[in-house]
Amino acid sequence: MAKSTPLPGKNVRGSASGRPIMALLDLLGRRWTLRILWELSAGAQTFRDLQTACDGASPSVINTRLKELREARLVIHSAGEGYQLTSQASELVEKFLTLNDWLDSWARSLK
Amino acid sequence: MAKSTPLPGKNVRGSASGRPIMALLDLLGRRWTLRILWELSAGAQTFRDLQTACDGASPSVINTRLKELREARLVIHSAGEGYQLTSQASELVEKFLTLNDWLDSWARSLK
């Protein structure tokens, strides 16, 4: 059975509760998903640019992740611009990945 | 070659830059990692309780994730208490805990 896109209200891998947080944790816990959101937070990218930015990850995975992110309305594709975050995703990435201070302190603590 | 724990300053899957953000994205993008942090944010848990909370995920994966999280100093294990977040990890998880409004709006937008 093919893995389906985790969305609020649906059963997701590891939880049958339908709670949005579980869908989000499942979605973001797939390989390359966080990285893609991160790379797109810098601005719109074409499929190939995105692939390059992701250190040459397979097109098959990139494409699967983009499909999931589009179903989850976190990414949209527009002909001229390429792939970009929805405003909703921008908010998420802002909350989630504005971690500069935290990252510095994490890195220091591990030296 | 076995997958190693992604840490700041090291080469991680998908990036040779050593940047802390890349280590974090790799670490958090592994299955169950986000979920474990989420479950532990409610308080310390024993290995088995954590496994139950994670809907019966395999002990092998849970154990691998816990090892990684301990190496990354995001989780500690104390004999009496079980597994728990470090203060650093708590700060990080704050980011998820403050997502309630975002999650509601995400869920609504997908109905």
Place this chain on the structure above:
DNA sequence: TAATGTGCTACTAATATCGAAGCATGCTAT
């Protein structure tokens, strides 16, 4: 019309994860 860019799909191989079983240690009650 040939070259280039873009967004993919198809396929096989490698890796990661699942799922069940079970082991070792340290309690605790009998």
Place this chain on the structure above:
DNA sequence: ATAGCATGCTTCGATATTAGTAGCACATTA
């Protein structure tokens, strides 16, 4: 002391996911 019981795992074959390479279809540009 010993028979449970909880905890923290380890092992292993089966299954699922991801990686990696090749190449197709369409559009634009030269």
